[in-house]
Amino acid sequence: MKDMGEADVSLGIKLIRSIDGIAISRSYYIEKIIEKFGYQNSRIAKMPYDSSITLFKNESSVSVAQLRVLRYLKGTVSLAIHYGRFPAILEGYSDAS
Numbered sequence: 001m002k003d004m005g006e007a008d009v010s011l012g013i014k015l016i017r018s019i020d021g022i023a024i025s026r027s028y029y030i031e032k033i034i035e036k037f038g039y040q041n042s043r044i045a046k047m048p049y050d051s052s053i054t055l056f057k058n059e060s061s062v063s064v065a066q067l068r069v070l071r072y073l074k075g076t077v078s079l080a081i082h083y084g085r086f087p088a089i090l091e092g093y094s095d096a097s
Helices: 027-037 064-075
Strands: 013-017 020-023 082-086
Touching: 013 027, 027 064
Parallel strands: none
Antiparallel strands: 013 020, 020 082
């Protein structure tokens, strides 16, 4: 075994280290998927699903839903989750009714 240094990408998740903490981003994975399917020049979608659209059976070879998901992912390339250096208290609430 040898030391490869700090990980930059792990399981398709890009790790961005800073003095304030660490951020994780899916940009590496998303860019690979968009390049694989050839959607580099496509528009972006704000939401993964538009509830105002009437659904119907798609007869074409390329699924409209797949295209919309790829366009949504393209719009979220720059998003990341930042974890601060100091521990924070995480609180969650749920309404069971």
